[in-house]
Amino acid sequence: MKKLILSFSIIITFTLYAFFSNSKSNSSPQLASSSSDLNIAPPQSIPNGVMFKNGDYTGTIEDVYYGNVQIKAVISNNQLSDVIFLQYPKDKDNSVKISQRAMPILRSEAIKSQSADVDIVSGATETSSGFRKSLGNALAQAQK
Amino acid sequence: MKQTRLIMGMPVTVDIVAPNTDLIIDKVFDYFTYIDNKFSVYKKDSEIMMINRKEISLEKSSSDMQEIFRLAEQTKQETDGYFDIINKSGIYDPSGIVKGWAIYKASKIIEQHGFFDYYVDAGGDIQVNGNNHEGKPWKIGIKNPFNQNEIVKTVCLRNQGIATSGNYIRGQHIYNPKNKSEQITEIVSISVIGPNVYEADRFATPAFAMGKSGIHLIERIKGLEGYIIDSAGIATMTTGFEKYVNN
Numbered sequence: 001m002k003k004l005i006l007s008f009s010i011i012i013t014f015t016l017y018a019f020f021s022n023s024k025s026n027s028s029p030q031l032a033s034s035s036s037d038l039n040i041a042p043p044q045s046i047p048n049g050v051m052f053k054n055g056d057y058t059g060t061i062e063d064v065y066y067g068n069v070q071i072k073a074v075i076s077n078n079q080l081s082d083v084i085f086l087q088y089p090k091d092k093d094n095s096v097k098i099s100q101r102a103m104p105i106l107r108s109e110a111i112k113s114q115s116a117d118v119d120i121v122s123g124a125t126e127t128s129s130g131f132r133k134s135l136g137n138a139l140a141q142a143q144k
Numbered sequence: 145m146k147q148t149r150l151i152m153g154m155p156v157t158v159d160i161v162a163p164n165t166d167l168i169i170d171k172v173f174d175y176f177t178y179i180d181n182k183f184s185v186y187k188k189d190s191e192i193m194m195i196n197r198k199e200i201s202l203e204k205s206s207s208d209m210q211e212i213f214r215l216a217e218q219t220k221q222e223t224d225g226y227f228d229i230i231n232k233s234g235i236y237d238p239s240g241i242v243k244g245w246a247i248y249k250a251s252k253i254i255e256q257h258g259f260f261d262y263y264v265d266a267g268g269d270i271q272v273n274g275n276n277h278e279g280k281p282w283k284i285g286i287k288n289p290f291n292q293n294e295i296v297k298t299v300c301l302r303n304q305g306i307a308t309s310g311n312y313i314r315g316q317h318i319y320n321p322k323n324k325s326e327q328i329t330e331i332v333s334i335s336v337i338g339p340n341v342y343e344a345d346r347f348a349t350p351a352f353a354m355g356k357s358g359i360h361l362i363e364r365i366k367g368l369e370g371y372i373i374d375s376a377g378i379a380t381m382t383t384g385f386e387k388y389v390n391n
Contacts, residue, residue: 106359108380111296111373116285118298119276123287124310124333125154125267 051078052142058086059138073138080139145169151176152184152243154267160254161261161277168257172250172264179246182208185237196235212238215245219346223361226350244307244345247271251341264341269307269348271341283390289332289373296379297335297371299388305341309334309352310373330375334358337369337388344368 052075059071074082146159147169156176158169182191191209194200202213216229216238229238243266251264251271261274263282272282281302285295289312299306310333334352338344347368351358359380362370369385 104363104383106363106380106382107386108378111288111377111379113288113291113294114285114296114298116295118283118285118295119159120157120263120265120270120272120282121268121285121287121295122270122306122308122335123268123292124289124308124312 052080052139054078055142057138057141059141071138073142075142147173149173152180152266153186155265156267157263157265158250158254159263159265160259161275162259165257165259168254168259172253175250175253176246176266179242182206183212183238183242185235185239192236192238212242212245215346216241219350222365223347223350226353226361227346240349241346243267244269244305244342247345248305248340248342269305269341269345271305272301273303275302286335286371287333290377296373298390299337300390301337301388304337304339305344306335306337307341307345307348308336309348311352331355331358332373332375334362334370334372336362337385339367 054075054077057073057075059073061070070086072084072086073080074084145163145165146157147166148155148157150156151173156173158172160168181187181189184190185192185196187193191200191205195202195205195209202210213229216227219227219241220229227240229236229241231237247264247266247269248271251262251273254262254264255273261276263270263272268287270284272284276282281300284299284301284306286297286299286308288294288296289310292312310331312332331352334348336344336348336351338347347362347365348370351361351370351372354361356372356374359370359372359382362368362372363382369382369388371379371381371385373379
């Protein structure tokens with residue numbers, strides 16, 4: 001039962017954070033939006049009632065296979081207000097083989113929101129469970 | 145018929161363009177549960193954890209386990225070591241390769257029952273075959289890493305796989321505490337299209353780990369196309385990617 005409550009509260013705070021970071025307009029690139037009807041479900045409503053103690057809480061160092069992740073959670077006004085990466089996997093030095101080849105110029109574009117009339121959506125799940133663990137650990141400290 | 149269940153910690157969706165296929169869909173979900181019980185490092189009695197605790201040797205393990213280790217080694221060679229199932233603590237965790245492989249094998253279960261218009265989606269990595277419910281190629285949207293209720297690109301695929309690796313939740317304060325002016329690689333997602341989801345997935349994982357040069361890994365490999373998005377919202381695509389784009 002305790003585990004259920006803990007994982008549920010972690011999921012809620014995650015949703016809180018995701019909503020918070022999406023709503024900060026100065027932190028996302030401005031997208032040119034094109035057409036109309038997005039038939040994707042609207043954001044989940046933010047549940048009430050999760051309260052944390054103000055302060056900074058450093059999570060555990062977690063291993064994701066290409067490096068470490070460590071999170072510091074910043075609580076203000078009893079809510080998660082920021083997530084700071086103390087450690088984040090760096091890319092390795094470029095492989096010698098790749099950098100020595102002549103590479104074609106690849107086309108780039110600014111991403112823009114499109115009509116969501118699709119059958120399926122491909123996106124990353126948060127595959128880095130190390131991130132979740134470190135954040136979960138920090139938030140668990142904030143609840144004590 | 146379409147169903148979604150939560151397995152391996154992620155939503156798994158199976159959609160077969162035919163009625164009365166619930167028994168086959170059950171078999172597909174059972175297969176994913178079997179995979180989870182065998183390969184999950186979060187289940188203490190999984191075969192992979194028995195190997196990690198040296199309770200069984202690789203040589204004595206199941207044929208599926210040995211196949212995964214063999215495929216992992218092959219992928220490691222092909223990516224100059226960027227793909228490696230052994231993590232820094234010395235634990236074997238093949239999840240980076242098992243997901244795409246399992247989806248691909250699950251799709252074969254559907255075909256063995258005579259159905260060829262379907263898709264299998266596990267956490268955003270997808271194998272599609274044949275046509276959708278409108279009799280057209282499957283339309284797949286790539287999620288906007290900055291707003292997961294939006295899509296930023298649509299591709300049409302048939303008999304192929306697509307895998308997306310990424311990290312959407314990044315703080316605004318990414319720094320190296322030992323060298324604060326050091327820039328940390330700023331890519332947020334890469335989507336890879338391949339001849340099947342296993343090939344797409346096994347290269348999407350290391351391509352993401354390589355940062356901005358990951359798109360060049362995909363460009364280099366025949367049969368793969370990719371779309372990488374950086375933290376400024378600029379996407380770069382491989383030279384053959386546009387043939388899949390739905391306009």
